[in-house]
Amino acid sequence: MNNDTRIARLEHVGKRYGTVVALDGIDLDIHRGELLALLGPNGAGKSTCIGLLLGLHRADSGTATLFGEDPQDIGPRRRIGVMLQAANLPATLKVGELLRLTASYYPDPRPLAECASLAGVADLLGRRYGALSGGQQRRVQFAMAMAGRPEILFLDEPTVGMDITARQSLWAAIRQLVAGGCAVVLTTHYLEEAEALADRVCVIAKGKVVSEGSVDALRARVALRRIRCLTSLDPGIVAGWPDVASVEARQDRLAIATTQAEVVVRRLLHADPSLSELEVQRAGLAEAFTEIARGADAAQEAA
Known part of the structure; x- marks a missing residue:
């Protein structure tokens, strides 16, 4: 991908919290019009990467840039949207009031009706935020994250608490934003979500990037294949064949x-x-x- 599409970057970034190494010389690029999924076990460094790009932390070494500027400057921060895993919002405010308040912080906000439609909350504008279900609150938070017409949208576990219909609706909205040129950085424990949405996947372990590429490229690294069929063959016999790693039987x-x-x-x-x-x-x-995670652990132990 050409460098002129890169709008955020971590370059050789190191970050410690006391004796704990959160990031160990990590490099990470974010490009306009793509969805980047950050994957990794808990404590891998994903949240620290996002915190640096949001200007919430300073790197101990290396550089973090947002639109070529310091992420802590107000200019670049006005060009991003954020949906964190936890949000502490005023329970007594109505959804429409929350969206109007959020939009007031930006020089050229997205119209309230457009935000509400994209997030699927048009029917909730008159409801108090505290009276909503967890999934409805997540949709409101997504609408708020889009309010400033972000050029980069950071989504941390965006569909937690949503039912299948709401999740698929949010996926459609995310695809629409990416198609319009917005960059999206997604962290999720739902790997099927990353598989459905990501243009590029970055796997982080112990503060380092251990694998990066398209979903297809990462899947191609695993030689295992799944065969499914309807057959009268005995599962125990098939399990004993050479080259068969495992067999599961469900009826026939x-x-x-x-x-x-x-x-x-x-x-x-x-x-x-x-x-x-x-x-x-x-x-x-x-x-x-x-x-990939197992290989990273093995490499760490051998080092």
Whole structure:
């Protein structure tokens, strides 16, 4: 990706909290019009990365820049939107009042009706914030994060507490923002969310980037494949075949994990000519993430 699309950066950044190393010389770029998913176990350094780019912390070493400026300056901060995992908002204010108050902080805010429509809260504008469900409150927080027409939107676990319909609606809104040129930085424990939305995934472990690339590129690093089929074959027999890592049986269906999918498929078809509903899938992002994290731990122990 060309450098002229880069609008935020961490360069060789180190950060400590006492004796704890939160970031260890990390490099991270954010580009206009892409969704970057930051993944990693608890304590990996994801929140510290975001805190530095929001101007909430100072780096001990290296540099953090936001639109080429100091993240603690008011100018670049007016060009971002933030939805943190926890928000302490006045419970007695109505949703419309919260959105109007938030919009008043920005020189060219997004119209209230547009924010409400994008976030799916148009029917909640007259309700008091404290009377809303957890999922509804998260949608209001998303509307507030969009109020200033951000060029970078930071979303920390944005769909916690949402039902499936609300989550998919929020995903659609996020895609719309990215298509309009907004950069989105997403941290989430829902790996299917990162898989559905991310243009680029950055896996962080122990304060370092251990893997970076597209979802497909990360999935391709895992050799495991999933075979699903409808068959009368005995699961115990299939489990004993060479190259079969595991077998799960659900009624007449088998789910087989293997690194040699082509070999196992041929044997399945030979052993059961009536086999049907055959599917072969690559590893999902969850499996890729687990494999990458395990490799990072092994490298750390060997160092």
